[in-house]
Amino acid sequence: MASNAPVGKPTDMSAPRLPKVAGIDSTVPAPPHTTAPLPGVPPAAPPSDAALPPGVLIQDRLASWVSDLTTLHELTERLIKTSSLDGALREVLGAGAALVGARRGMAVLEPADGLGPTSTIGLGLAHADLGTIETVPRGSGSCGRLLDGLPETDPTGADPTGADPTGARRPARVPDPIAIRDVRTEEGLDPRHREVAARLGYAASYALPLATEEAGRLGAAVWLYDEPAEPDERRRHLIGLYGRFATEHLARLLQVERARVRVATIAEELLPSRLPRVPGVRLAVRHRTGPQGGGDWYDALPLPEGALGLAVGSVSGTGPSALAAMGRLRASLRAYAVMEGEDPVAVLSDLELLLRLTEPARSATALFAYAEPAQRRIVLAGAGHAPPLIVGDHRTEFVETSLSAPLGMLTCWEAPSVELSPAPGETVLLYTDGLLRRTGDTTDRAFARLHAAAASVPGADRSDPGAVADHVLRALLPEGLDPAVEGEDVVLLAARFE
Incomplete structure (x- = not known):
């Protein structure tokens, strides 16, 4: 499928890649701010070289596609084995860190319907670190902007709730990911945001909405880089595909958890x-x-x-x-x-x-x-x-x-x-x-x-x-x-x- 094709050329700030399926080792060294790939997960292949013969270019491109699909398959297989919301959020954080090349991150579960449950999970962050991040004004932090951005006003002027004049229910608009390449130089950030970033030692972030048009907004995940960086276009494509699958899985677990709570409440009332x-x-x-x-x-x-x-x-x-x-x-x-x-x-x-x-x-x-x-x-x-x-x-x-x-x-x-x-x-x-x-x-x-x-x-x-x-x-x-x-x-x- 065309949407699965890798796009663009990875930047030097992206995560290291394991050998591609043809067995050729990657020549790009791992930058210090990235994390090692998840064990047992085949990584993406290195980009093709324009100087190579056409047959080699095609082979390299196919190997890259196979590697990307294998990576997503392995990560989604791990995700569907989780049976609790917290377990799924932890798996999403770990898989996302490997895909975007970050070492730390946090995920917030906050369904847009307000019916809960809510939770915050950290990767490489202590409980006190999560509390420090929460002191950043909600409108300045990437997670807060995503959590408050769905539903949001459509540029066409359509009703943000998803309803149209005929009374039909339209899918809600999913906000775009938010990349902050350098917290120190990013315009419009609250001073408290820069202060917290300096205290916790991160210099950049990439935030992804845990939302789809059908499931609506369930939460958001943000990964933190130790140095100024952002994922390249190909990695954004991969994390986007994974994020949509993860959101649907979280939506199913959310329904199960809410049903369990209702049943437990009825049982206790009886x-x-x-x-x-x-x-x-x-x-x-x-x-x-x-x-x-x-x-x-x-x-x-x-x-x-x-x-x-x-x-x-x-x-x-x-x-x-x-x-x-x-x-x-x-x-x-x-x-x-x-x-x-x-x-x-x-x-x-x-x-x-x-x-x-x-x-x-x-x-x-x-x-x-x-x-x-x-x-x-x-x-x-x-x-x-x-x-x-x-x-x-x-x-x-x-x-x-x-x-x-x-x-x-x-x-x-x-x-x-x-x-x-x-x-x-x-x-x-x-x-x-x-x-x-x-x-x-x-x-x-x-x-x-x-x-x-x-x-x-x-x-x-x-x-x-x-x-x-x-x-x-x-x-x-x-x-x-x-x-x-x-x-x-x-x-x-x-x-x-x-």
């Missing part, structure tokens, strides 16, 4: 806004959900005569439908708990009947416990759910519950309840299966790891149910729970009895 305060017991909960949203839930409900209802459960499926089903199931359980909470088997039997009649295609697991903190007495029943775990100074053991099918799996559900009496200072852990499955181990191995994690809670943390829950999570999931990674939800409810 769960208790705060845990109740009931004499004789202290509560803490840890809840994590995946990007699509799952059906794991928990509840803690004050009941008459100082009693407390504790519940955890999981609805099959993911996404909005699972969240809606989870909300209905939790609301129903609260109603049944108020009416007959002292009998957990009756509560779950009513819940099973409701689920079977209203949502026959869905199943769920649940555990409901009726607790009397003053007497340190708990009566509980489970439907296809993992058994609770008691953690104390003298014991760490699972509660022996009877095996039972999940709700909605049998024509009539019923299983015997279990009664237990926690000792003063002991903590009862209720959790969903996601805690075990997120470990990636087999079921038996996951249970063993959970038991070992609970048994290893430091003595100083045993008095705080939140600290107990945090320790268990760190031990089972040492790398944390990335909310951007699809997988099982995790719920861990801790109740410490005084």
